[in-house]
Amino acid sequence: MLQQVNGHNPGSDGQARESLREDLQKFLGGEVLLHQLDDLTKVNPVTLETVLRCLQARYMADTFYTNAGCTLVALNPFKPVLHLYSPELMREYHAAPQPQKLKPHVFTVGEQTYRNVKSLIEPVNQSIVVSGESGAGKTWTSRCLMKFYAVVATSPASWESHKIAERIEQRILNSNPVMEAFGNACTLRNNNSSRFGKFIQLQLNRTQQMVGAAVQTYLLEKTRVVCQAFSERNFHIFYQICKGASEDERLQWHLPEGAAFSWLPNPEKSLEEDCFEVTREAMLHLGIDTPTQNNIFKVRRKAAPLTFGRDDGQPLS
Numbered sequence: 595m596l597q598q599v600n601g602h603n604p605g606s607d608g609q610a611r612e613s614l615r616e617d618l619q620k621f622l623g624g625e626v627l628l629h630q631l632d633d634l635t636k637v638n639p640v641t642l643e644t645v646l647r648c649l650q651a652r653y654m655a656d657t658f659y660t661n662a663g664c665t666l667v668a669l670n671p672f673k674p675v676l677h678l679y680s681p682e683l684m685r686e687y688h689a690a691p692q693p694q695k696l697k698p699h700v701f702t703v704g705e706q707t708y709r710n711v712k713s714l715i716e717p718v719n720q721s722i723v724v725s726g727e728s729g730a731g732k733t734w735t736s737r738c739l740m741k742f743y744a745v746v747a748t749s750p751a752s753w754e755s756h757k758i759a760e761r762i763e764q765r766i767l768n769s770n771p772v773m774e775a776f777g778n779a780c781t782l783r784n785n786n787s788s789r790f791g792k793f794i795q796l797q798l799n800r801t802q803q804m805v806g807a808a809v810q811t812y813l814l815e816k817t818r819v820v821c822q823a824f825s826e827r828n829f830h831i832f833y834q835i836c837k838g839a840s841e842d843e844r845l846q847w848h849l850p851e852g853a854a855f856s857w858l859p860n861p862e863k864s865l866e867e868d869c870f871e872v873t874r875e876a877m878l879h880l881g882i883d884t885p886t887q888n889n890i891f892k893v894r895r896k897a898a899p900l901t902f903g904r905d906d907g908q909p910l911s
């Protein structure tokens with residue numbers, strides 16, 4: 595006779611476990627081609643193992659997006675997959691009668707959200723939440739979405755609307771190197787880790803053409819300026835200044851060539867994010883002229899940590 599304790603039946607628990615194990619073996623060893631499961635709700639039974647095995651099989655087959663009901667799971671390919679983000683593909687998802695029937699993609703989410711705005715008589719704001727651990731690809735995904743809207747949220751018939759969208763696109767894209775220079779740093783997990791949160795608002799007019807954008811930032815990890823974990827670095831901007839300032843600028847900003855700063859560890863790491871020129875260029879495009887930039891970069895002001903953290907304890911001016 596089966597014993598029942600506090601309404602709990604250990605015998606049925608054991609049976610359930612056994613049947614789950616059988617289901618699991620049947621699923622993983624069976625006919626199902628795991629990489630073809632494009633929605634994790636089709637995984638049966640749903641366990642950590644089956645879900646991970648399915649994602650792993652898709653990753654091995656170079657398939658980086660998988661639906662999980664109405665959520666999209668994006669895997670970081672850690673390599674360029676150019677055809678996955680081409681303007682042609684953006685247009686294909688935009689023109690599809692039912693984009694959700696195409697392969698799972700971040701463009702499906704972008705298009706679905708765009709249609710939600712369009713289909714409502716009284717437009718309601720739509721939000722896309724991009725979340726994941728450090729290095730998962732959130733910044734990359736947000737950039738993809740911005741590029742997608744810059745392509746689709748314009749009227750192909752109107753040259754003027756196209757020009758406006760192009761200008762906004764350029765400004766949005768130019769805001770990235772600036773924000774990344776001042777707010778990103780090299781960490782153990784990600785060479786270009788955002789050390790702040792972002793709310794990016796894309797503004798559409800009544801005919802759903804993009805007419806503006808705003809970016810709000812949150813919770814910048816300010817402590818990084820004076821304290822960096824082992825093998826990590828300070829914000830990119832300080833290395834950019836040290837590596838990229840001209841001779842004149844060094845004089846102006848009291849920044850001797852080759853000076854070492856205790857608050858700028860691991861300067862020998864050479865990253866593509868260390869390019870001062872890119873930041874300056876992007877700032878110019880955003881309307882921050884050279885004199886204003888110089889004021890920002892003056893060592894005594896924005897780059898004060900360089901003064902305080904000099905290795906030999908020498909004051910710089």
Ligand SMILES: Nc1ncnc2c1ncn2[C@@H]1O[C@H](COP(=O)(O)OP(=O)(O)OP(=O)(O)O)[C@@H](O)[C@H]1O
Pocket residue numbers: 669670671672673674675726727728729730731732733734735784786787788789
């Ligand atoms: N879809 C993708 N295709 C190619 N490379 C990618 C993709 N997604 C991410 N990566 C690569 O992974 C790196 C880390 O991605 P990203 O900076 O977007 O992560 P994150 O989630 O924003 O990290 P953090 O929270 O640390 O800022 C990128 O620099 C890029 O090289």
